[in-house]
Amino acid sequence: MIKKGIGRQIVLHYFIVIFLALMLVEVVFLFAIRAYYYDTIYNMVSNHIGATARSALISTSAGDYTETEYLNQILGLLKLPEAELQILDGKGEVLISSSGFESDKPVQTSDIPQALASGGTAKWIGRQATTGEPVMAVTTTLQQSGGQVYLARFVTSIEKVNQRLTEITLVSLAIIAVILFIVLIVSIGLANSIVRPINNIIAVSAQMAKGRFDVRVEGDYRYELGEMGSTLNYMAEEIVRSNQIKDDFISSISHELRTPLTSIKGWSETLDSGGYDPDETRIGMGIISKETERLIGLVEELLDFSKLQQNEMKLTMGRVELKELLKEIVLNVWAKAELKKVQLRLEAEGESFAVYGDANRLKQVFLNIVDNAIKFSHESSVIVLHLVQEDGWVRTSVQDHGIGIDEQNLKRVKDRFFQVNTQGGGTGLGLAITQQLVELHEGELDMTSELGVGTTVSVKLPFFEEGPAVRESQTEAGGEQ
Incomplete structure (x- = not known):
């Protein structure tokens, strides 16, 4: 289990993106393979109709036979192995069927009105009303020279095709599961390659926050992580240098302040004790004045710097x-x-x-x-x-x-x-x-x-x-x- 953090987010986002991409490919693939199988069946029936329907109409004539004999002749010429052939009238009533079963209800599927409207061939996919079996119905119009319109309707089972599609779906899902497992392993490795350096940098930053500026980010990290580590190391070096400069400044300014203050204090005590002639007193006062001006200069320099730093100049x-x-x-x-x-x-x-x-x-x-x-x-x-x-x-x-x-x-x-x-x-x-x-x-x-x-x-x-x-x-x- 990946603990909560940026590593989990990387794995999760990477996994979701790949998962969605694979699902999109899977859906497109399944639709394509389903369309391929169904179109193959439809094209086979359509080609059979195109090759036999015209010759069936030419070779038979309603005037030579009774309607039943005529329909039997049409049925014998158009029948197709592994498909039930139904001859229907314009209202969808089944006049004759190759299966021998009689239907007491007219066929009301969408292929009937589509074929009548277009005068050509139409397709319908669904379940058989009586058995519930998945079927494909291909219907075409047959029009005699006398104007009588019949419909030839081929009904074929697609249950085996659907079983094959289910098998293909299961295999493709298994492949997707394997791919996602590989993606998970790779994404965990990728997350660790990012999180491990970050954790190292965080650990070093925590030590620096406690005042240990001698520690450094070690490791040859690439790209932004390498720049982050280099920047942190540079920051630590600058802090060390600034602290050294600050210490040197404190030492220097302490010396600079002590020297004039010592002179002022010494001459003040000397003059306070009395007993000196005017020339010595003048020299002492001059030294006190000179050192005072020096102190004022140091203080003014510090004040100027402070104003500049605070944009108050x-x-x-x-x-x-x-x-x-x-x-x-x-x-x-x-x-x-x-x-x-x-x-x-x-x-x-x-x-x-x-x-x-x-x-x-x-x-x-x-x-x-x-x-x-x-x-x-x-x-x-x-x-x-x-x-x-x-x-x-x-x-x-x-x-x-x-x-x-x-x-x-x-x-x-x-x-x-x-x-x-x-x-x-x-x-x-x-x-x-x-x-x-x-x-x-x-x-x-x-x-x-x-x-x-x-x-x-x-x-x-x-x-x-x-x-x-x-x-x-x-x-x-x-x-x-």
């Missing part, structure tokens, strides 16, 4: 001149670049580089990109900020000659919480936030890099077009995306 859209924005960014990071003796160079091909966007968020995007370029550049190197117009777009490229990124890490560098160098500090959210902000501006961010050679980050933004088609000045990021 609001953009104040308007015309932004990228060339002026990049000049401002260069001034903001100039001091940091000077510490590493890194030169910043702005190159622009064209006159107007206006885009439609949020000036503050675009400044955040390019400030993050340029800050990363400085952080990972070699001392005394050059960072080039390049602006160019391209068919309705403004492309901004930031090219450094720093440590670069290998191909494996380049594919993941824009993932949230991912850091190429976990010792370098930060949350690993900078590029993830940058990527999403660029997408909110309907732009594109691309990165190319070669380890030990440098990195180029390219941002494409739609060119600003004046006119009534300018979009609303304030747009919710989650609403238009």
Whole structure:
């Protein structure tokens, strides 16, 4: 017995489809074989009538005989072995019969009026009224030259034919039973070939649901089942990787928060104890202020990421001149670049580089990109900020000659919480936030890099077009995306 489930449904549906198909074939076959046997009998009688009826009428004449003698002559010429021949008048009364039995009632079967109406031959299949035996009656009209109409009615038993048809039916049903048994075995095997992998996948999924992400779906499954198993294994790998990234992020952000908090706490206690001159107090307050700003930056980065994830980031859209924005960014990071003796160079091909966007968020995007370029550049190197117009777009490229990124890490560098160098500090959210902000501006961010050679980050933004088609000045990021 197959237990309840998809296996039973597969077997049941497969069995029903084959069963209905076989029943349809069986019905068509039985009707065809029955028609074949019955038509054979009918054609034999019809051919006999066609061959003898005309010669019987020509060779006999009612004027030479009494009616009884005439009918006997017709009976002798038309009779057929294994069939009763009846000569009837136009009302269906039996005038004479080859069996010798007299009938006191007229024949009322459908072949009589059909033969009279058509003037030809008609057929009727049914049971003999007196004996209940299954018979076939073939009736044809016989019309003399004087106008007298007689009917020649051949009645033959079809009981043996029906017995033969019953035997054929039983044999065909036995064959169908064997076929259905084979179908049942095959369908059970087919169901098991589908259900067994599904049960395996369910078992692995149940273990993953309990937190065991080291288990995998094993087995070389084909088609959709193979894709399902591969997808589940890939999901487990991604969960493991995400958990590792999350753990690394927690460790990193804990360190990032602890360092400024330790400095703030230490200098606060030191200043609280008193006894320091104004210069030392100024230095301590400066450190506290600097570390506080660093903490605020970390918190703001986390808040921005949270807003982006929940589609709650609001953009104040308007015309932004990228060339002026990049000049401002260069001034903001100039001091940091000077510490590493890194030169910043702005190159622009064209006159107007206006885009439609949020000036503050675009400044955040390019400030993050340029800050990363400085952080990972070699001392005394050059960072080039390049602006160019391209068919309705403004492309901004930031090219450094720093440590670069290998191909494996380049594919993941824009993932949230991912850091190429976990010792370098930060949350690993900078590029993830940058990527999403660029997408909110309907732009594109691309990165190319070669380890030990440098990195180029390219941002494409739609060119600003004046006119009534300018979009609303304030747009919710989650609403238009």
